[in-house]
Amino acid sequence: PASGRLAAMATQCVQAVGAAGADAKIAKGTRDYGPQEMRVREPVFAAIRSVFKRHGAVEIDTPVFEHRDTLTGKYGEEGAKLIYHLADQGGQLLSLRYDLTVPFARFVASHGLDKIKRFHIARVYRRDQPQMTRGRYREFYQCDFDIAGSHALMVPDAEVISVACEILGSLPIGDFQFKLNHRGVLDGCLELAGVPSGKVRTVCSSIDKLDKEPWADVREELVGEKGVSPDVADAIGRLVQRRGEPMALLAELESTSVFSGSDKATSALAELRVLFGYLEALGCLHRISLDLSLARGLDYYSGVIYEAVLLDGAVAVGSIAAGGRYDSLVGMFSASGAKVPCVGVSIGIERVFAIVEAKARAADAATKALSRPPVDVFVAAAGGGVPLVERLRLCKELWAAGVRAETPFKEKLERRWLENALEAGYPYMCLLGESELAEGKVTVKDIANTEQVTVDRADLVATLSRFGVPVDAME
Amino acid sequence: PASGRLAAMATQCVQAVGAAGADAKIAKGTRDYGPQEMRVREPVFAAIRSVFKRHGAVEIDTPVFEHRDTLTGKYGEEGAKLIYHLADQGGQLLSLRYDLTVPFARFVASHGLDKIKRFHIARVYRRDQPQMTRGRYREFYQCDFDIAGSHALMVPDAEVISVACEILGSLPIGDFQFKLNHRGVLDGCLELAGVPSGKVRTVCSSIDKLDKEPWADVREELVGEKGVSPDVADAIGRLVQRRGEPMALLAELESTSVFSGSDKATSALAELRVLFGYLEALGCLHRISLDLSLARGLDYYSGVIYEAVLLDGAVAVGSIAAGGRYDSLVGMFSASGAKVPCVGVSIGIERVFAIVEAKARAADAATKALSRPPVDVFVAAAGGGVPLVERLRLCKELWAAGVRAETPFKEKLERRWLENALEAGYPYMCLLGESELAEGKVTVKDIANTEQVTVDRADLVATLSRFGVPVDAME
Numbered sequence: 001p002a003s004g005r006l007a008a009m010a011t012q013c014v015q016a017v018g019a020a021g022a023d024a025k026i027a028k029g030t031r032d033y034g035p036q037e038m039r040v041r042e043p044v045f046a047a048i049r050s051v052f053k054r055h056g057a058v059e060i061d062t063p064v065f066e067h068r069d070t071l072t073g074k075y076g077e078e079g080a081k082l083i084y085h086l087a088d089q090g091g092q093l094l095s096l097r098y099d100l101t102v103p104f105a106r107f108v109a110s111h112g113l114d115k116i117k118r119f120h121i122a123r124v125y126r127r128d129q130p131q132m133t134r135g136r137y138r139e140f141y142q143c144d145f146d147i148a149g150s151h152a153l154m155v156p157d158a159e160v161i162s163v164a165c166e167i168l169g170s171l172p173i174g175d176f177q178f179k180l181n182h183r184g185v186l187d188g189c190l191e192l193a194g195v196p197s198g199k200v201r202t203v204c205s206s207i208d209k210l211d212k213e214p215w216a217d218v219r220e221e222l223v224g225e226k227g228v229s230p231d232v233a234d235a236i237g238r239l240v241q242r243r244g245e246p247m248a249l250l251a252e253l254e255s256t257s258v259f260s261g262s263d264k265a266t267s268a269l270a271e272l273r274v275l276f277g278y279l280e281a282l283g284c285l286h287r288i289s290l291d292l293s294l295a296r297g298l299d300y301y302s303g304v305i306y307e308a309v310l311l312d313g314a315v316a317v318g319s320i321a322a323g324g325r326y327d328s329l330v331g332m333f334s335a336s337g338a339k340v341p342c343v344g345v346s347i348g349i350e351r352v353f354a355i356v357e358a359k360a361r362a363a364d365a366a367t368k369a370l371s372r373p374p375v376d377v378f379v380a381a382a383g384g385g386v387p388l389v390e391r392l393r394l395c396k397e398l399w400a401a402g403v404r405a406e407t408p409f410k411e412k413l414e415r416r417w418l419e420n421a422l423e424a425g426y427p428y429m430c431l432l433g434e435s436e437l438a439e440g441k442v443t444v445k446d447i448a449n450t451e452q453v454t455v456d457r458a459d460l461v462a463t464l465s466r467f468g469v470p471v472d473a474m475e
Numbered sequence: 476p477a478s479g480r481l482a483a484m485a486t487q488c489v490q491a492v493g494a495a496g497a498d499a500k501i502a503k504g505t506r507d508y509g510p511q512e513m514r515v516r517e518p519v520f521a522a523i524r525s526v527f528k529r530h531g532a533v534e535i536d537t538p539v540f541e542h543r544d545t546l547t548g549k550y551g552e553e554g555a556k557l558i559y560h561l562a563d564q565g566g567q568l569l570s571l572r573y574d575l576t577v578p579f580a581r582f583v584a585s586h587g588l589d590k591i592k593r594f595h596i597a598r599v600y601r602r603d604q605p606q607m608t609r610g611r612y613r614e615f616y617q618c619d620f621d622i623a624g625s626h627a628l629m630v631p632d633a634e635v636i637s638v639a640c641e642i643l644g645s646l647p648i649g650d651f652q653f654k655l656n657h658r659g660v661l662d663g664c665l666e667l668a669g670v671p672s673g674k675v676r677t678v679c680s681s682i683d684k685l686d687k688e689p690w691a692d693v694r695e696e697l698v699g700e701k702g703v704s705p706d707v708a709d710a711i712g713r714l715v716q717r718r719g720e721p722m723a724l725l726a727e728l729e730s731t732s733v734f735s736g737s738d739k740a741t742s743a744l745a746e747l748r749v750l751f752g753y754l755e756a757l758g759c760l761h762r763i764s765l766d767l768s769l770a771r772g773l774d775y776y777s778g779v780i781y782e783a784v785l786l787d788g789a790v791a792v793g794s795i796a797a798g799g800r801y802d803s804l805v806g807m808f809s810a811s812g813a814k815v816p817c818v819g820v821s822i823g824i825e826r827v828f829a830i831v832e833a834k835a836r837a838a839d840a841a842t843k844a845l846s847r848p849p850v851d852v853f854v855a856a857a858g859g860g861v862p863l864v865e866r867l868r869l870c871k872e873l874w875a876a877g878v879r880a881e882t883p884f885k886e887k888l889e890r891r892w893l894e895n896a897l898e899a900g901y902p903y904m905c906l907l908g909e910s911e912l913a914e915g916k917v918t919v920k921d922i923a924n925t926e927q928v929t930v931d932r933a934d935l936v937a938t939l940s941r942f943g944v945p946v947d948a949m950e
Contacts, residue, residue: 005795022582024584024585024809025542025585025807025808026537026538026541026581026585027538027540027541027542027567028566028567030538030540031538031584032535032537032538032582033535033536033537033583034535034586035533035534035535035591035593038533038534038535042534050877053850053879054850054874054877054878054879054880055850055874055879055881056511056848056849056850056879056880056881057849058513058849059510059517060507060508060509060510060512061507061508061513062501062507062508063501063502063505063506063507064504064539064598064600064614065504065505065614066501067500067501084561084562084564085549085561085562085564086559086560086561086562086571087559087560087561088562089559089560089562089816091503091602092502092503094502096539096561106499106501107507109499110499110500110501110507111507116510117881118510123539125539127564139538139539139540140528151884151885152863152884152885152886153869155863155884156884158867159867162871162874166874166875198822229806235761251902272806278864278867281864281865281867281871282867282868282871283875309630332644333499335499336728343900358944366651373531374528374531374533375528375529375530375531388627388630389752389753390756392630392633392634392757393757394755396637396756396757396758399529399530399637399641400641400758402525402529402626403529403704404528404529404530404531405529405531406531409626409627409631409634410627410893411627419949426768431547451600453877460774462545
């Protein structure tokens with residue numbers, strides 16, 4: 001009992017310390033986005049939206065939490081452990097979304113759609129071990145593009161990959177490659193190697209580690225932990241370690257009849273041939289590496305699967321985009337069981353930002369673009385006789401005309417405010433002196449061009465506009 | 476034991492039924508935003524951002540969940556019950572944000588800021604009784620604008636109110652009014668009426684209901700449930716039921732010396748006089764009604780408080796914007812206890828959308844603006860001899876030039892596809908026939924102007940651009 005009491009006291013101490021320090025802290029694995037981060041992110045999001053819209057995708061949004069049942073059984077052995085659950089507060093059992101794909105399938109079923117091409121930019125939640133420096137968070141943005149509906153074979157698949165290539169190719173992140181495989185080919189590999197059907201999923205989740213671990217380690221896991229016989233493991237190794245230029249590898253696989261014993265694999269290879277033809281027409285076949293070891297851990301994939309990685313070895317951020325075909329997921333949510341085939345891609349934008357932000361910060365040291373003032377016009381008073389309320393009145397005139405403007409919230413403007421404003425880099429200034437105020441005039445300064453003019457208040461906005469100040473600025 | 480087993484079976488049945496039906500359903504009180512809703516919302520958000528930026532605010536974002544300690548004790552008696560908690564999955568105790576104000580104060584403290592003018596557009600979470608038709612959800616957007624830092628008295632308060640007026644005034648929601656009060660005036664009312672200090676908070680939360688309930692009901696609650704003596708209740712009633720045009724009511728309160736017995740109230744009235752002067756200069760004093768019954772349920776307010784309501788009685792959506800001054804909140808999160816005074820406003824945009832969406836839908840019946848095709852160019856083939864891959868190749872050329880384009884994912888395009896495209900309202904069409912394909916040409920149609928021209932493929936983008944198609948479209 002004494003040791004019990006001690007343990008309880010120790011727990012209380014730890015809780016007290018935790019509580020005292022926790023208040024100003026942020027939840028583990030999450031981050032704030034300050035003004036500078038937002039300035040970097042905003043144009044990247046805008047560029048991504050613009051590509052999505054160019055391809056005719058419409059935007060949707062879904063709730064951040066879903067019924068727990070909607071999410072369970074969709075993310076494989078590893079994923080299931082990482083879902084955030086809400087406390088049962090006497091209502092429904094809810095969980096935070098783990099990705100945007102399952103909510104999308106639920107959306108398609110809920111609204112009884114038979115086709116849609118949509119994009120969705122939103123945050124998802126995973127109770128993973130955060131690695132902030134590598135852009136790995138527990139709360140992070142995904143930018144998803146998906147095509148639902150029955151369409152000509154492999155055409156939506158090709159467009160989805162092409163959209164991802166357009167986006168990644170437009171970002172300053174260096175060269176990248178799509179590793180691509182087909183669930184039918186992978187199933188064929190396991191079938192031919194003699195993996196019993198009950199072990200297919202667990203074997204897949206070992207193979208999935210081949211991007212991070214050498215074959216020897218994966219083989220050991222298969223034989224040692226998962227009870228696969230050494231012969232079967234070696235057969236798996238021979239099959240799944242093939243990778244290379246898509247057309248050449250496809251020709252080799254077909255000519256050597258490696259997969260002739262598996263109908264699944266044979267028909268998957270035929271689909272890949274069609275896909276590669278379209279990817280060639282869309283100018284992105286050179287980005288593809290056919291990689292028979294790619295497994296993708298999620299349960300819902302049913303056809304082609306892919307994952308983009310950066311080729312610049314210096315930046316170890318893992319995959320920066322991933323996706324695949326999932327033809328049965330919508331049917332799982334549909335009351336009538338109606339199947340709506342789908343294919344999509346998710347841009348792992350957080351990892352992209354980890355790279356873009358570092359570059360922007362480096363550039364900012366020179367250009368100060370990230371720390372420029374947030375408005376175009378600084379409103380100042382010359383001399384002590386102009387009260388703050390008159391500066392506000394002037395701001396009001398500018399705001400009403402859509403001009404971005406601000407004035408310091410100080411009764412008296414000392415000389416150093418003017419100096420600070422010049423140093424901060426405001427491009428324009430409006431100056432009110434006592435005589436200007438009496439005569440209904442104002443002085444406008446174009447700071448970069450050291451030009452200045454005193455005009456009637458009624459002509460202020462027109463003057464600023466002539467100087468190049470954005471007026472009626474939307475954004 | 477038999478009845479126990481029966482109860483257990485009944486529970487299982489209920490759970491099974493729940494699970495079967497729940498899959499395609501959305502969590503209670505939440506909603507999907509489909510393409511049409513997003514089309515309505517996007518320009519509204521853009522307009523709001525534009526006003527925030529015009530006033531020099533920078534954008535931030537914070538995580539959707541915070542440490543539970545960060546949120547507790549900030550939202551009053553009623554609010555505390557409505558916070559969504561995350562399940563304790565062997566980590567920290569976390570809760571979903573209830574508003575954007577407390578996370579903002581935590582942000583200011585976490586980053587050691589002494590001033591910032593920021594906006595934040597994001598979703599917040601309240602386990603309230605949803606009333607969807609009135610725009611009341613459990614997950615909903617707020618658009619917040621706040622000014623932190625020590626500034627000239629009441630100037631930031633005036634700018635915050637002015638920003639809210641600019642935004643609400645620019646939205647098609649009809650006339651609105653800001654009810655405004657000061658916590659110091661309210662405290663003075665309770666002090667003068669003789670409310671014991673231990674009952675101040677609970678009395679305030681009754682007074683807060685005066686916007687929905689008549690005084691007689693509130694009085695009954697005070698006397699019957701909260702143990703306030705009838706005399707004290709009547710004294711409260713006489714004081715807090717005053718409302719009216721700000722300058723006139725202020726003059727009346729000052730001349731009749733109603734509050735001369737309360738230092739708190741007297742100094743609050745002096746602050747209001749300063750505020751009204753600035754609001755007059757900013758052109759929005761006519762929007763204000765000084766209303767001594769306004770209490771605002773939240774714990775953190777310390778000065779002026781306000782709440783905007785629509786004046787068109789037909790639309791009962793409750794308050795559409797609200798805020799106030801909270802000078803002690805940042806200090807609660809700061810390790811050094813450093814105080815950073817703050818004032819802000821939150822636009823309850825969901826209620827605004829409930830109105831805007833209804834109007835947009837009504838207008839759409841005539842204009843079809845919401846259901847127009849998502850791209851500018853429809854790519855089609857004339858005759859059966861042009862394979863789908865050639866249409867894709869043409870799309871690729873358009874996408875690469877930043878043109879919004881799409882083609883049906885069908886091997887063969889029947890005549891009805893062309894008819895459908897015309898009916899859907901695509902403004903432009905690119906047509907590939909066999910002879911065009913052979914000669915490296917393409918036909919471009921301007922559908923509205925029934926104009927068409929056949930050009931070299933190399934001149935396609937220039938031709939579209941001349942026709943008025945947006946090229947290199949960012950958004």
